[in-house]
Amino acid sequence: MTDSVMPKWADVALVPFINLALALFVSGIVVALIGKDPFEALYILVNGSVGSAYGWGYTLFYTTNFIFTGLGVAVAFHARLFNIGGEGQAALGGLGVALVLLYVPWPHWTIAMLAASVGAAFFGAAWAAIPAYLQATRGSHIVITTIMFNFIASALMVYLLSRVLLVPGAGGSPETARFAEAVHLPSAYEIAPWLGFSRSTPLNVSFFLAIAACIFVWLLIWRTRLGYEIRAFGHSEPAALYAGISPTRITMVSMLLSGGLIGLMAVNAVMGEAERLVIDPVQGAGFVGIAVALMGRSHPVGVFLAALLFGALYQGGGELTFEVNGMTREIILVIQALVILFTGALDNMVRSPIENLFATTRRRPASPEPTTPLEPGGHPERGKAEP
Amino acid sequence: MTAAGTPPDPDLAIELRGISKSFGPVRANKDIALRVRRGTIHGIIGENGAGKSTLMSILYGFYKADAGEIMIGGKRTEIPDSQAAIDAGIGMVFQHFKLVENFTVLENVVLGAEEGRLLRPSLAKARKLLRQLADDYEMDVDPEAVIEDLGVGQQQRVEILKALYREADILILDEPTGVLTPAEADHLFRILRGLRDEGKTIILITHKLREVMEITDTVSVMRRGEMTATVQTADTSPEELAELMVGRKVLLRVDKAPARPGKAVLEVKNLRVTDVQGVERLKGIDLRIHAGEILGVAGVAGNGQSELLEVLGGYANGTGTIRLNDQTIDLTGTASDARTRRARGIAHVPEDRQREGLIMDYRAWENVGFGYHHDARFNSGIFMDNAALRADCAAKMERFDVRPPDPNLAAKNFSGGNQQKIVLAREIERNPDLLLIGQPTRGVDIGAIEFIHEQIVALRDQGKAILLVSVELDEIMALSDRIAVMFDGRIIGERLPSETDQGELGLLMAGMTGEAAA
Structure with missing residues (x-):
């Protein structure tokens, strides 16, 4: 019942903010320990990510990737399935994009983008389908199978890029030919030059696709019957059986949706930015998607905000390694890990004291009638306090 | 009842004065006074959430009371943990047994109360005690039997033996007959009477009025965290106890006409x-x-x-x-x-x-469509018709007197009875x-x-x-x-x-x- 004493603003804003502040504080200590100035590092981190149109261009590009992977993981979370195969599913999504764009002469980028999205989602979903099938029918644990499929995907991509799809005479770099000029996606520079994005910005129209995906997932999960069934199954499998909801079907469908959403990331990374398929188009976004889904509590709005945060960390972190001598990529990973640790795993450390604070300050407006914990997503459940 | 200043009565096995305990805004126990006479069977009854379990948890050292004092055998006693409760002579038999499934009866009885580093002397002592208790109170259990091979009735006896082995004078049993057949329950009651006649004090927590009437000497009734009455069992009736528990008259018999079975x-x-x-x-x-x-x-x-x-x-x-x-x-x-x-x-x-x-995390209105979510009336196009579900829920809540009648409340925030009314309303109204x-x-x-x-x-x-x-x-x-x-x-x-x-x-x-x- 303790989860009802906190007003909603504290739940969705105050607690994450304190978590983030703590994570940055500890990161500052780490930075100080390796002999750098933490305040300077923070300045570069923030300024490099959101301090200029240039920074925003990269931040939002990464955000787009993380929205897709985060949404994918979130949909699976709602069915209590832990899809950690995002890396492989996104890589296969890239393959789907490449096949669609390399072998069909598309007249215009709009149709090409639609076709590439279908290809990306189809390949991503197909890669998730095998672990989903094994889980649904054989009970093979999806955490194990999806992560194994990451390795298989990686090997498959190396084989395809170095043997099959390799462009002749590319100089040994395992990548496909460049996509046709006609399928080039408009970049932020081309769409809105007055916003000051640089010519080289990777941010492109896929960002809008990501926002559309957020709306799609919100409608799917909270407005459709399928979403109702997915959430019910995620909360309680015995109850789902009682209600006539087939566990096999829900496991398959939610994993296909999850893989498909994750695959869509390739539209941004492969079609939008690289404009060819390279050896590792995912760059860890599949794993970041897990953190994004956790931090965003599997809600599209939360996923969007968390993706933005991680996008900024990615971009700002990149600047940090570039600007400060001796700041390696590993430090960035440490900072990201601390953010995940404080916002995800140690959430209750901050939440409980704040809840108690609210409980004591608003004690005794009469009866202890329980009030609604209006939490839309709430899937990865918070710890419950004693009665 | 007893003012805090009166001298302790050595005739009382347990006396609680002014015990209060809150969880956040919920006051689970409010200024509880309880006097349990030595050598009696004392029933504590009350509805779910009346505060019985909290009170017993305080007595057994699981919770610390916010206020009040505990007197055991006329002496003021602090019970910070369950070891202190055991030392004070209190034994507890939980509703869900706390036995090691793959240990023998003997090993379970001795577990945690071994004397010295070698097991053999403790086991020998326990074996002797078990035999004696079996003779005295019909507590037949094979000391060498493994727990998982025993029926629930016998497992419960092992729990009682554990408490007695720790020299408990006061035995608290929490809903002991929930898992027993009537015959096993009768057997348990014979054991409890025997223990009482030996001078042990027994506290029985239950919601079954029939059992209270059958076996207890005194009954205390709790309602909404308060001790509302303590009466001699001989002077009361199930109807009166039910009324004390609920706070209004309750019909204990079901009024029904003879069935007219059809095809x-x-x-x-x-x-x-x-x-x-x-x-x-x-x-x-x-x-x-x-x-x-x-x-x-x-x-x-x-x-x-x-x-x-x-x-x-x-x-x-x-x-x-x-x-x-x-x-x-x-x-x-x-x-x-x-x-x-x-x-x-x-x-x-x-x-x-x-x-x-x-679905405990679903709100009431989401639950009223559960299992019937394919019904046309709950769907409009590709989306679910949440407004229809809400309206249906509000109507059902009114007809089935669900409290509070708030369709937006999550199922887990309703009491057991109101949860059941939601399920019942959903299924019956179909x-x-x-x-x-x-x-x-x-x-x-x-x-x-x-x-x-x-x-x-x-x-x-x-x-x-x-x-x-x-x-x-x-x-x-x-x-x-x-x-x-x-x-x-x-x-x-x-x-x-x-x-x-x-x-x-x-x-x-x-x-x-x-x-x-x-």
Whole structure:
């Protein structure tokens, strides 16, 4: 019942903010320990990510990737399935994009983008389908199978890029030919030059696709019957059986949706930015998607905000390694890990004291009638306090 | 009652003064005073959430009281943890036993109370004590038996032995008869009387009025965190106790006219269910339920009743024939799921509403469509019609007196009785031909029990067939028009409520048939 004493603003804003502040504080200590100035590092981190149109261009590009992977993981979370195969599913999504764009002469980028999205989602979903099938029918644990499929995907991509799809005479770099000029996606520079994005910005129209995906997932999960069934199954499998909801079907469908959403990331990374398929188009976004889904509590709005945060960390972190001598990529990973640790795993450390604070300050407006914990997503459940 | 200043009375085994305990804004115990006389059996009754368990947890050192004092044997005693409670001579038998399943009885009794580093002397001492106790109180348990091989009644005896081995003078038992057959319960009561006559003090926490009347010397009633009354059992009646518990007059008997059974609605022949471990749970069930009739299935939990409900409800696989309104129901294949069963007119109030009947994190309005979420009235186009669900929920809450009547409240925030009313409203208002209902009043307050029973009888009077599964014999006796007793996956006997009694049903539940049961 303790989860009802906190007003909603504290739940969705105050607690994450304190978590983030703590994570940055500890990161500052780490930075100080390796002999750098933490305040300077923070300045570069923030300024490099959101301090200029240039920074925003990269931040939002990464955000787009993380929205897709985060949404994918979130949909699976709602069915209590832990899809950690995002890396492989996104890589296969890239393959789907490449096949669609390399072998069909598309007249215009709009149709090409639609076709590439279908290809990306189809390949991503197909890669998730095998672990989903094994889980649904054989009970093979999806955490194990999806992560194994990451390795298989990686090997498959190396084989395809170095043997099959390799462009002749590319100089040994395992990548496909460049996509046709006609399928080039408009970049932020081309769409809105007055916003000051640089010519080289990777941010492109896929960002809008990501926002559309957020709306799609919100409608799917909270407005459709399928979403109702997915959430019910995620909360309680015995109850789902009682209600006539087939566990096999829900496991398959939610994993296909999850893989498909994750695959869509390739539209941004492969079609939008690289404009060819390279050896590792995912760059860890599949794993970041897990953190994004956790931090965003599997809600599209939360996923969007968390993706933005991680996008900024990615971009700002990149600047940090570039600007400060001796700041390696590993430090960035440490900072990201601390953010995940404080916002995800140690959430209750901050939440409980704040809840108690609210409980004591608003004690005794009469009866202890329980009030609604209006939490839309709430899937990865918070710890419950004693009665 | 007792003012804080009065001198302690050495005749009291336990005296509590002004005990208060809050959890956040909830005051679980408010200024509780309790006097338990030495050498008596003292019942503590109250509805769910009245604060009984909190009070006993304070006494056993699990919680620390916010205020108040505890006197044991006339001495002020601090009980910061359960070891202190044991040292003070208090033993506790929990509802869910705390035994090591793969240890022997002897090892469990000694566990945590070993003397010295070597086990042998402790075991020898315990063996001797066990033998003596077996003679004194009919507490026959084989000291060398492994716990998992014992029945629940015997496991409970091991719990009592553990407390006695730790030289407990005061024994607290929390809902001890919940898992016992009537015969086992009688045996337990004989043991408890024997212990009382030896001078032990026994506190019995229960919600069963019949047991309180049968075995206790004194009863204390709790309501909403307060101790509302303490009376001598001989001077009171079940009706008065129920009224004290609920705060208003309660009808303990179910008012129902004789059944007027119509045509057979459900016919089951040779129904068998084998679980995933390959154990046969239903070993050939035959039964028939008519329109306008309640068939009560009695039995100790775990004798196949759950599987019977599941296979009829469409989510366990079985073999045999089930005919509903003269039409055969598929037992295998894709059409054999709960959704198809609902479409055929079978509604189901499951035994465990929190595990199956409700999604605890779903709000009430989301739960009223659960299982019926394919209904056209709850859908508009590709989306669910949440407004229709909300309106339906509000209407159901009004008709079934669900409190608080707030469709936006999550299921987990309702009390057990109100959760059950939500499930009941959903299933009954579908106007099914057959209602399966398991443990309709488990964990439900007395006030709500009355209401739920009325609803079940009303549905019967509309000419519906009802299959009632309950482990509460009182409930079976009160509601059923016919009683089938299940034992070990079979229906071992069928009786009319007017021609049987608890004793006979109890023997059947223990697997004794034929002349022995007559």
